[in-house]
Amino acid sequence: xxxxxxxxxxxxxxxxxxxxxxxxxxxxxxxxxxxxxxxxxxxxxxxxxxxxxxxxxxxxxxxxxxxxxxxxxxxxxxxxxxxxxxxxxxxxxxxxxxxxxxxxxxxxxxxxxxxxxxxxx
Amino acid sequence: xxxxxxxxxxxxxxxxxxxxxxxxxxxxxxxxxxxxxxxxxxxxxxxxxxxxxxxxxxxxxxxxxxxxxxxxxxxxxxxxxxxxxxxxxxxxxxxxxxxxxxxxxxxxxxxxxxx
Numbered sequence: 001x002x003x004x005x006x007x008x009x010x011x012x013x014x015x016x017x018x019x020x021x022x023x024x025x026x027x028x029x030x031x032x033x034x035x036x037x038x039x040x041x042x043x044x045x046x047x048x049x050x051x052x053x054x055x056x057x058x059x060x061x062x063x064x065x066x067x068x069x070x071x072x073x074x075x076x077x078x079x080x081x082x083x084x085x086x087x088x089x090x091x092x093x094x095x096x097x098x099x100x101x102x103x104x105x106x107x108x109x110x111x112x113x114x115x116x117x118x119x120x121x
Numbered sequence: 122x123x124x125x126x127x128x129x130x131x132x133x134x135x136x137x138x139x140x141x142x143x144x145x146x147x148x149x150x151x152x153x154x155x156x157x158x159x160x161x162x163x164x165x166x167x168x169x170x171x172x173x174x175x176x177x178x179x180x181x182x183x184x185x186x187x188x189x190x191x192x193x194x195x196x197x198x199x200x201x202x203x204x205x206x207x208x209x210x211x212x213x214x215x216x217x218x219x220x221x222x223x224x225x226x227x228x229x230x231x232x233x234x235x236x
Contacts, residue, residue: 031222033223035226040130040228040229041228042125042127042212042226042227042228042229043212043214043224043226044226045223045224045225048223058223059225088164090166092166094222108154108156108171108216108222109156109168109171110158110166110168110224111168112165112166112167113165114163114164114165115164115165
């Protein structure tokens with residue numbers, strides 16, 4: 001069974017602390033994503049990666065960085081946490097092409113982890 | 122830029138009623154994909170369906186059906202004879218294969234099915 005695992009379900013941090021959110025997938029997927037979910041705003045893409053050591057900015061990258069040293073692991077880093085980063089963070093992975101339509105058995109489906117709820121005080 | 126709008130933030134129904142979730146999207150691309158995801162109380166989003174922009178056939182899967190109308194840029198989702206287990210937040214999403222296949226999500230619609 002496919003699995004995306006996020007290291008922490010709940011975290012409480014203080015303003016200015018450095019925060020690491022870890023995500024591991026066991027499906028050998030090339031593509032990995034970090035979203036944040038806020039009420040009424042849906043899911044907004046922070047960063048994504050199509051390969052090891054590659055990263056691309058999403059729609060709201062400010063205040064975040066990422067690391068992908070191994071194919072199965074994609075980390076989200078908050079260098080100096082702020083209260084407006086209190087949110088639910090969702091990691092996802094997918095199989096399929098970086099560009100172009102899907103073919104074969106690929107659906108373009110994103111597989112999500114259970115989420116990490118971060119509170120910054 | 123792509124945009125997905127789910128105008129209904131919350132819908133409450135009684136079990137066995139039908140419920141339709143609206144999704145309107147904006148894109149300049151001719152080739153794109155539309156998705157629906159379900160997020161139950163446990164939090165993990167679950168893929169429901171993907172449609173491409175060239176396939177406007179409606180689709181039915183059990184109690185779920187989808188109505189894709191390119192002319193109105195809509196991809197609506199209907200749950201027939203709703204059940205308590207259908208209570209969840211439902212997200213519509215749009216991807217652009219020419220721009221990284223990343224998904225742009227709508228704000229979500231919370232469905233509450235009361236017994």
